[in-house]
Amino acid sequence: MGRIIIVGTGFSGSILARKIAExxxxxxxxxxxxxxxxxxxYDEYDEYGILVQRYxxxxxxxxxxxxxxxxxxxxxxxPHDVRLLSFVDGNFVQLPFNFRTLQQLVxxxxxxxxxxxxxxxxxxxxxVPIFELVESDDAEISKYGNLLFEKAYRTYTxxxxxxxxxxxxxxxxxxxxxxMSFDARYINKDFQYLPRDGFTALFKxxxxxxxxxxxxxxxxxxxxxxDDKKHxxxxxxxxxxxxxxxxxxxxxxxxxxxxxxxxxxxxxxxYERRKSILPEEIVSYPQAxxxxxxxxxxxxxxxxxxxxxxxxxxxxxxxxxxxxxxxxNIPYYPVLTEESQxxxxxxxxxxKKYDNIVLCxxxxxxxxxxxxxxxxxxxxxxxxxRERLEKKA
Amino acid sequence: MGRIIIVGTGFSGSILARKIAExxxxxxxxxxxxxxxxxxxYDEYDEYGILVQRYxxxxxxxxxxxxxxxxxxxxxxxPHDVRLLSFVDGNFVQLPFNFRTLQQLVxxxxxxxxxxxxxxxxxxxxxVPIFELVESDDAEISKYGNLLFEKAYRTYTxxxxxxxxxxxxxxxxxxxxxxMSFDARYINKDFQYLPRDGFTALFKxxxxxxxxxxxxxxxxxxxxxxDDKKHxxxxxxxxxxxxxxxxxxxxxxxxxxxxxxxxxxxxxxxYERRKSILPEEIVSYPQAxxxxxxxxxxxxxxxxxxxxxxxxxxxxxxxxxxxxxxxxNIPYYPVLTEESQxxxxxxxxxxKKYDNIVLCxxxxxxxxxxxxxxxxxxxxxxxxxRERLEKKA
Numbered sequence: 001m002g003r004i005i006i007v008g009t010g011f012s013g014s015i016l017a018r019k020i021a022e023x024x025x026x027x028x029x030x031x032x033x034x035x036x037x038x039x040x041x042y043d044e045y046d047e048y049g050i051l052v053q054r055y056x057x058x059x060x061x062x063x064x065x066x067x068x069x070x071x072x073x074x075x076x077x078x079p080h081d082v083r084l085l086s087f088v089d090g091n092f093v094q095l096p097f098n099f100r101t102l103q104q105l106v107x108x109x110x111x112x113x114x115x116x117x118x119x120x121x122x123x124x125x126x127x128v129p130i131f132e133l134v135e136s137d138d139a140e141i142s143k144y145g146n147l148l149f150e151k152a153y154r155t156y157t158x159x160x161x162x163x164x165x166x167x168x169x170x171x172x173x174x175x176x177x178x179x180m181s182f183d184a185r186y187i188n189k190d191f192q193y194l195p196r197d198g199f200t201a202l203f204k205x206x207x208x209x210x211x212x213x214x215x216x217x218x219x220x221x222x223x224x225x226x227d228d229k230k231h232x233x234x235x236x237x238x239x240x241x242x243x244x245x246x247x248x249x250x251x252x253x254x255x256x257x258x259x260x261x262x263x264x265x266x267x268x269x270x271y272e273r274r275k276s277i278l279p280e281e282i283v284s285y286p287q288a289x290x291x292x293x294x295x296x297x298x299x300x301x302x303x304x305x306x307x308x309x310x311x312x313x314x315x316x317x318x319x320x321x322x323x324x325x326x327x328x329n330i331p332y333y334p335v336l337t338e339e340s341q342x343x344x345x346x347x348x349x350x351x352k353k354y355d356n357i358v359l360c361x362x363x364x365x366x367x368x369x370x371x372x373x374x375x376x377x378x379x380x381x382x383x384x385x386r387e388r389l390e391k392k393a
Numbered sequence: 394m395g396r397i398i399i400v401g402t403g404f405s406g407s408i409l410a411r412k413i414a415e416x417x418x419x420x421x422x423x424x425x426x427x428x429x430x431x432x433x434x435y436d437e438y439d440e441y442g443i444l445v446q447r448y449x450x451x452x453x454x455x456x457x458x459x460x461x462x463x464x465x466x467x468x469x470x471x472p473h474d475v476r477l478l479s480f481v482d483g484n485f486v487q488l489p490f491n492f493r494t495l496q497q498l499v500x501x502x503x504x505x506x507x508x509x510x511x512x513x514x515x516x517x518x519x520x521v522p523i524f525e526l527v528e529s530d531d532a533e534i535s536k537y538g539n540l541l542f543e544k545a546y547r548t549y550t551x552x553x554x555x556x557x558x559x560x561x562x563x564x565x566x567x568x569x570x571x572x573m574s575f576d577a578r579y580i581n582k583d584f585q586y587l588p589r590d591g592f593t594a595l596f597k598x599x600x601x602x603x604x605x606x607x608x609x610x611x612x613x614x615x616x617x618x619x620d621d622k623k624h625x626x627x628x629x630x631x632x633x634x635x636x637x638x639x640x641x642x643x644x645x646x647x648x649x650x651x652x653x654x655x656x657x658x659x660x661x662x663x664y665e666r667r668k669s670i671l672p673e674e675i676v677s678y679p680q681a682x683x684x685x686x687x688x689x690x691x692x693x694x695x696x697x698x699x700x701x702x703x704x705x706x707x708x709x710x711x712x713x714x715x716x717x718x719x720x721x722n723i724p725y726y727p728v729l730t731e732e733s734q735x736x737x738x739x740x741x742x743x744x745k746k747y748d749n750i751v752l753c754x755x756x757x758x759x760x761x762x763x764x765x766x767x768x769x770x771x772x773x774x775x776x777x778x779r780e781r782l783e784k785k786a
Contacts, residue, residue, distance in 0.1 A: 065505045181576055182581070190496070191507060
């Protein structure tokens, strides 16, 4: 038996590390490039005692309570409905677009016939992609769909992806829904939770297990070698039995087929001597220049009534991922275009030459996983890994 | 042409007074027993500058924007979603019962299968009467319906009506719904509005018209006489061409068939040196003794952030209407039982002997009108009245 190496300590890496260590009773070495665990879920307290998620706001939202139950092994989970407003034409409106937003944007009077039409046309449907509205054969619905697209969507998407909307893969476009109701929740998942003491504490508990050796500030790629002929992987010259990789797949293979595009975020912090800055914990700015969203963490992690006379907002400026630009050296979202998918396919074929590489997570699988799906997917991957380890044993 | 007398200055009386005066260009005398206009919508500023609705919280909620438009002639109308929580088993839960309340009451884990069942069974339905849940053939749904009934409904109804639930007319029971969604609005109407400067100001503008003579502090019943033989009505001996009556119909006819039961409310005010008392503008207390609801008016008319260091709650204790008990001498809700309906029918037959009596509104028609329906109904009644007046002219 060789070593088991796990690269990355986001949900994919941490879940697999813990389960292999605990349920297969195998020693694992977990390699983390950054100085901290938790990937982009990492949070820490600032000097005022505000718990800040350093890579933007993250929430556990799922329709499967088993996901929350699993996390409860490692942290106290508390219910927290994600709340978000969008700042459109000088007004704060609810997002996703819903019947209330419609009334705010077209006016109450005009909304009356439009609501009746939407209710009839989309009877029984909870959320409908904006694109279905745009393409509707009803002129009024289509006009409204286009209004949403123009007011709040075209510019937001352009900023988010650094592209024109036409260049974006449709699987991304179809993520933007309108709620066919007055449901004011941002996310229409039944279970919305946060770890009470933050994500970092959760990851710490998950990785705190005798069989797990954690190495922070370590670039795995310096230590990993591929033997192209024997199809063997080594770590510091020692043979690797299993490599679980959760980082950028292009970097694993020395960018040999070119760089995969990811989006990054430059997050700027503004402290103000005010108890409250935004009307809601997250505000989206489709019409602003450069930035897309602001998060007031105090409202997420403490509630608005906390008596600190100071608050802070973290504003996100989307940028192209660039490991050499310190403002954009964190990959967030894979940029799914036809070309990037083609490049990814080449890396995937390369990875498949080695039967002991497991790719897992948003970066390695180059997919836009939400956190709940990411967790569920890692739990499923573990079942494959267990089978493999048991077969070998 | 004789006189046109209108008794009462709630929505029914005020709307008809204004429309007859303005659109038929007829002089009307409006008689109001109380010292103020506006019926149970009456509001006034207290000594701290809080706008208090003296007869409990009222909101304009409707699916027809034309209702709001009509009121906009007399007041600036501002959107305001009614917000209400229910205090059940020591927790504040959303009302009406919805998917979130369900999770709070049965626990997140247990809620998962129940939600799936409800979604399937009531597909496409916005709100479902609790009684449908109770009577469901699915044991789990029925059990949950019974839980809601026991926790939050049986005792509330008993307090509200001073009766056992079995004695209540089913048309009242069916008013209690469960939302089949996470829609957290108390009222599922598309348009929810308040007059910015209060209802009294709205009524003042409505009644402020040259053809309208308003007499406050006047008991119309002292002045009105019925001539049983000629079927003529007089006011101070002068023949009445049209009597629009919006008060208690039993009192109009000297209680000759007995008293109709109404519910009243004793409203107790509690001031506290706190900026905020309740977590929401209205809290319902199904399990408390004696009182049913508290309203924190500051939250309705100013928003929570207003910088008065004081707030007030108005708590409602339902009582049987009794004109001789000063804590219960305001009629609020007709008590619809088979017996009361029988008595009402007798008064109605009596009224029909006179072809110039128009009964309008919750008290005179002995029906549980919501405000939007009451307004719409008065507007319709006006069309009948106009026809009649034009025919005579």
